[in-house]
Amino acid sequence: MELHVRYEGDDDPEKCTARKLARFGLAELHRSTPATPPGIVLNPFAERALSPADADAERLIALDCSWETAQEEAFDLDGPQRSLPFLVAGNPVNYGTPFQLNTVEAFAGALWILGESAQAEEILSKFRWGETFLDLNAEPLRRYADCADSAEVLDVQDDYLVD
Numbered sequence: 001m002e003l004h005v006r007y008e009g010d011d012d013p014e015k016c017t018a019r020k021l022a023r024f025g026l027a028e029l030h031r032s033t034p035a036t037p038p039g040i041v042l043n044p045f046a047e048r049a050l051s052p053a054d055a056d057a058e059r060l061i062a063l064d065c066s067w068e069t070a071q072e073e074a075f076d077l078d079g080p081q082r083s084l085p086f087l088v089a090g091n092p093v094n095y096g097t098p099f100q101l102n103t104v105e106a107f108a109g110a111l112w113i114l115g116e117s118a119q120a121e122e123i124l125s126k127f128r129w130g131e132t133f134l135d136l137n138a139e140p141l142r143r144y145a146d147c148a149d150s151a152e153v154l155d156v157q158d159d160y161l162v163d
């Protein structure tokens with residue numbers, strides 16, 4: 001699966017996971033919206049959750065920006081918009097926070113759900129906390145990857161949401 005990033009460049013470049021993926025040739029950065037190719041857009045505001053029904057996609061697109069500037073309109077990129085279901089961050093900046101993943105975690109979670117677990121492990125292997133993300137989310141990822149569609153993914157997600 002090709003991984004593409006609309007790169008805003010407003011976050012700490014030293015900690016930016018998208019830049020690191022690009023350095024290893026594991027993702028491609030695009031500095032403008034028109035330059036970003038179409039694909040499944042990983043958008044936390046999207047109504048439809050990513051599911052194995054999206055597995056025929058050729059590309060995943062993330063928006064790498066700070067969470068302060070990650071407003072809904074910033075995700076206006078070409079392609080079907082999908083949110084990731086309940087998963088928690090394993091990185092030191094947002095450890096344990098649900099739904100607010102960094103770019104490599106969002107790609108890895110999406111790849112796992114789409115049946116591309118080897119690629120998920122490959123991209124996370126470049127980060128010392130990468131395995132933590134998979135350890136923390138092992139059960140939900142397995143269950144989401146077994147779903148048929150977005151509605152089933154949301155049903156599974158309900159098991160992890162506390163009232």
Ligand SMILES: C[S@@+](CC[C@H](N)C(=O)[O-])C[C@H]1O[C@@H](n2cnc3c(N)ncnc32)[C@H](O)[C@@H]1O
Nearest residue numbers: 016017042043044062063084099101102103106
């Ligand atoms: C806001 S940026 C922050 C990136 C961070 N600066 C880094 O270095 O990785 C994270 C991106 O990952 C994707 N993402 C994170 N959590 C998500 C979720 N719950 N659903 C869909 N996409 C998500 C989105 O594309 C989002 O813009």
